[in-house]
Amino acid sequence: MRKSTVLPLLLLAMTGLLAGCAEPPEAAAQLTQEAVQTVRDAEAETYAPEALRGVETALAGAQQEIETQNERFAIMRDYEEAEKMLTSVQEMATKAREEAIAKKEEARLEAEAGYQAATEAAAAATAALDEAPRGKGTRADIAALNADLEVIQAEIVEL
Numbered sequence: 271m272r273k274s275t276v277l278p279l280l281l282l283a284m285t286g287l288l289a290g291c292a293e294p295p296e297a298a299a300q301l302t303q304e305a306v307q308t309v310r311d312a313e314a315e316t317y318a319p320e321a322l323r324g325v326e327t328a329l330a331g332a333q334q335e336i337e338t339q340n341e342r343f344a345i346m347r348d349y350e351e352a353e354k355m356l357t358s359v360q361e362m363a364t365k366a367r368e369e370a371i372a373k374k375e376e377a378r379l380e381a382e383a384g385y386q387a388a389t390e391a392a393a394a395a396t397a398a399l400d401e402a403p404r405g406k407g408t409r410a411d412i413a414a415l416n417a418d419l420e421v422i423q424a425e426i427v428e429l
Contacts, residue, residue: 292347292349294336294339294340294349294352295336295352295353295356298353298356298357299332299333299356301356301360302329302332302359302363303329305359305360305363305364305367306325306326306329306359308367309321309322309325309363309366309367309370310322312366312367312370312371312374313370313374314366314367314369314370316370317369317370317371317377318366318369318373321365321366321370324362324366325359325362325363328355328358328359328362329359331355332352332355332356332358332359335351335352335355336349336352389426392419392422392423392426395422399412399415399416402415
């Protein structure tokens with residue numbers, strides 16, 4: 271009778287031990303790496319560097335947690351915290367990407383406004399120069415101003 275109770279208990283214990291051998295969250299880690307890459311692709315290094323640094327720091331922490339669990343004895347591994355950290359990094363990456371896109375658009379709009387202001391200023395300078403009084407002593411000055419204005423207008427067109 272004693273033999274018949276030991277075997278089922280032993281099988282139950284082995285099943286519990288095998289179930290406790292958690293696997294690293296490789297799929298979540300891959301998704302997180304892809305999310306971080308989308309942040310880099312959105313030019314976050316230029317437009318949202320603080321957010322990118324935060325994402326990279328959090329990713330390093332999640333990777334460290336995975337490594338810590340990998341070093342533990344197989345039945346003691348628990349990747350739950352690493353999975354939570356990876357999910358958090360993915361959320362941070364989404365926000366960082368959105369921030370980079372928004373700031374890039376803001377920079378584009380500012381550049382367009384600056385371009386428009388420069389174009390208008392060049393047009394106003396051309397009109398003022400056309401209205402400038404022409405006389406004996408001003409021909410050389412007007413010619414020099416026209417040359418400067420042509421250089422400025424060429425620079426504006428290149429933008």
